[in-house]
Amino acid sequence: MPATDALPRFACPDWWERLQAGLPPMADVPFNPAKAAKGKAFFNRLRLPDVPGNPPMVEACGEWFRDILCAFLASEDPETGLALVWELLCMVPKKNSKTTNVAALGLTALYMEETPNRQMLLVAPSQNISERCFDQAQGMIRLDSRLRDIFKVQDHLKCITRNKTGTALDVKTFDTTIVTGEIPILTIIDELHELGKKAKAAAVMQQIRGGGITKQRGKVLMITTQSDEPPAGIWKTELEKARKIRDGKGGPSPIMLPVLYEFPVEKQLDQAFWRDPKNWDLVLPNIDRSIDRQALIDDYENNGKVTREAEQIWASQHLNIEIGVGLSGDGWSGTPHWASCIDSRLTGLDELLARSEVCTVGIDWGGADDLAALYVLGRETRTKRWLGWGRAWARPSVFEERKSIASRLRDFVEDGDLVLVETGEEQAEQAAEICRVLKESGLLPETSGIGLDSAGIALLLDALEEKKLTQPLVEAVTQGWKLQTAISSVPLKLEGGRMVHGDQPIMAWCVSNAKQTLRGSNYVVTKELAGAGKIDMLMALFNAAMLMFLNPVAHNPRSVYETRGVLYV
Known part of the structure; x- marks a missing residue:
């Protein structure tokens, strides 16, 4: 240069x-x-x-x-x-x-x-x-x-x-x-x-x-x-x-x-480009010395392509394709589109509220060795696009019990998207406070505005009730195959540019961890399929999506010309 x-x-x-x-x-x-x-x-x-x-x-x-x-x-x-x-x-x-x-x-x-x-x-x-x-x-x-x-x-x-x-x-x-x-x-x-x-x-x-x-x-x-x-x-x-x-x-x-x-991001996203052996030389400086060209092609054809997950690992090691960018393995069908749906202006909940005509909230709760997650979806005024923002919480025990991902979780704490708390009561209080802010904004519907996975949520229900957030505003969202609508439809929203998000690293990680499998005639995404990787925020997104599919109307809709003040930091 x-x-x-x-x-x-x-x-x-x-x-x-x-x-x-x-x-x-x-x-x-x-x-x-x-x-x-x-x-x-x-x-x-x-x-x-x-x-x-x-x-x-x-x-x-x-x-x-x-x-x-x-x-x-x-x-x-x-x-x-x-x-x-x-x-x-x-x-x-x-x-x-x-x-x-x-x-x-x-x-x-x-x-x-x-x-x-x-x-x-x-x-x-x-x-x-x-x-x-x-x-x-x-x-x-x-x-x-x-x-x-x-x-x-x-x-x-x-x-x-x-x-x-x-x-x-x-x-x-x-x-x-x-x-x-x-x-x-x-x-x-x-x-x-x-x-x-x-x-x-x-x-x-x-x-x-x-x-x-x-x-x-x-x-x-x-x-x-x-x-x-x-x-x-x-x-x-x-x-x-x-x-x-x-x-x-x-x-x-x-x-x-x-x-x-490495390839530029746009080339990593172009799977036809990096799958073509003619382009491999660009990132293999020792090709035809320590690397036998035909042996590498044979290895890809016979081993690297056997499954999506195998191809993901092969490409990361032999072509420096970053996991979560170029391929997502046998993952959720929305993963390939996630990185292309970033809206850099969505820096937090305030921005989402200012641009939305109605919101829904999804919550996925966890035990002492797991994450708790909340995700907010807003339907944008005029464009009707979905806007996404989330937050997660972890107790110190998570870092001890999940040592294989502890360093990654610490990165998310530094980003501000994962909050470290001492007790389950503390994380329930913080999640309920976000829900209170949303309720007072007037952007939640009267019914079915806060969707929960019903497992292990006693502390959360208590915290919500203290803020007068109860049924019918709060609703249990059935899990498993009944999330099929969200699992299959959110990817279509992403692919068509009908949903954008604020590029939160923890959410990108959850998305990359998600594994999708066919059970009967329905696709399911579960924590068991994800293994050590966490998908809590994605499950919270699915819960919020199930409520947004009901085509809700805000309890206290505001004029599109009205300016909303700062509601949450």
């Missing part, structure tokens, strides 16, 4: 054009030529220990990774002589020699570092991956007698030390004690997306980054495939940050260089 003062540092607005031209999707970074040449020369002589003939990296590795190596290890501000790239995030699909390349980069960094007695880390999310990283690095050393003189390998410690400086590269499996006192001068994190599933990953990352504010400073390279679940935790945070920087929205002087091998 040509340098221009109009663009923030590391912005790469032409990243898609670069991919189509066979170039890495990253900004051009100035680097020290001598340092880059030294790094490339060392890197190129390393040999693959697990490939027949042990080819050198100069043959086995594509030029794309050498560009990354030069940017990360040799970047230099032409005016100050200081490094520019302190962090780098590379997202690249499976089988592009990711682990092998970072093992070689780690050895290269260790060879180039002249600071004595420092620590470098190569971190993997599991023991299998960390052992693979170490085996690749030590295998490269043992193939070259000169390297055996330069480095000392300690297999039992998974540690490689440069004899001249005493600086060591430790290969470790991620845990909360991975950094013990000393700040690493360089850290490489393999498969960052897996850390999104670990509750304390953000705290450990902050500890690793502690070196970034010292005079010595510390560099961090993160390399990963896309997640086989919707991005969460530290992975979601870093991916969103990288995309903002790439798109020129990450501030004037970021320190992270993004290198994201």
Whole structure:
């Protein structure tokens, strides 16, 4: 990308054009030529220990990774002589020699570092991956007698030390004690997306980054495939940050260089496009090297396409298609349309009320280890489109009982869409208060305005009754196959643009978790089908939809010219 003062540092607005031209999707970074040449020369002589003939990296590795190596290890501000790239995030699909390349980069960094007695880390999310990283690095050393003189390998410690400086590269499996006192001068994190599933990953990352504010400073390279679940935790945070920087929205002087091998969202939504093998090369920089083209096609045809769910996982790993964007597995039929029905103006309940002529509320209640959810549907004045907004609640016990999704739930708490409460009474009170606001707005119908799943709602009924919200305004909505109308009709509303929503991440997650199956002659979506993933807000939407299908009229309709004040924050 040509340098221009109009663009923030590391912005790469032409990243898609670069991919189509066979170039890495990253900004051009100035680097020290001598340092880059030294790094490339060392890197190129390393040999693959697990490939027949042990080819050198100069043959086995594509030029794309050498560009990354030069940017990360040799970047230099032409005016100050200081490094520019302190962090780098590379997202690249499976089988592009990711682990092998970072093992070689780690050895290269260790060879180039002249600071004595420092620590470098190569971190993997599991023991299998960390052992693979170490085996690749030590295998490269043992193939070259000169390297055996330069480095000392300690297999039992998974540690490689440069004899001249005493600086060591430790290969470790991620845990909360991975950094013990000393700040690493360089850290490489393999498969960052897996850390999104670990509750304390953000705290450990902050500890690793502690070196970034010292005079010595510390560099961090993160390399990963896309997640086989919707991005969460530290992975979601870093991916969103990288995309903002790439798109020129990450501030004037970021320190992270993004290198994201992915299709634009519109291409991920175009299933005919990414299913066509002719387009796969765009995100597979090591195609015809570590990836056999025909073998990849055969794997897709014979394994990737066996079910929608299998295809979803295959596409996320081999093409970096983000779960919840490109495919939704054997999911609810509304899922493919959800992302295309965002109305950025629907930022909260106030906006929905201001634009609606009538509203209905759906509530799906949960126990101590589950979420409670409320969803409001408004019928827009004039257009008659449905407008959607929701809120959910969780008690601390949910985070203990549902550890596999705890980090994702914490993200939703930060978004403000999931409220953490201490007791069931507290969540019932807050849900009832939203219903009171809706009642006082005059936009609920006289009857059948608040629809509930009748299971486990004693506390909620008490809270509603205290606010004088009772039958016939409050009504039980029959579950199971009797929700067929909502399950099948809401997708048609979405597909035709007749329903929009405010792009709440928790709702997108619930939608992506929903599994739809045929029982008898009816489609059903149930919590049991969703497994560990939650669908509570979607079930609340279905309850609200069943009441909206009754074509309600507001109890106290207002003139379309009347301005409503702020009712709820």
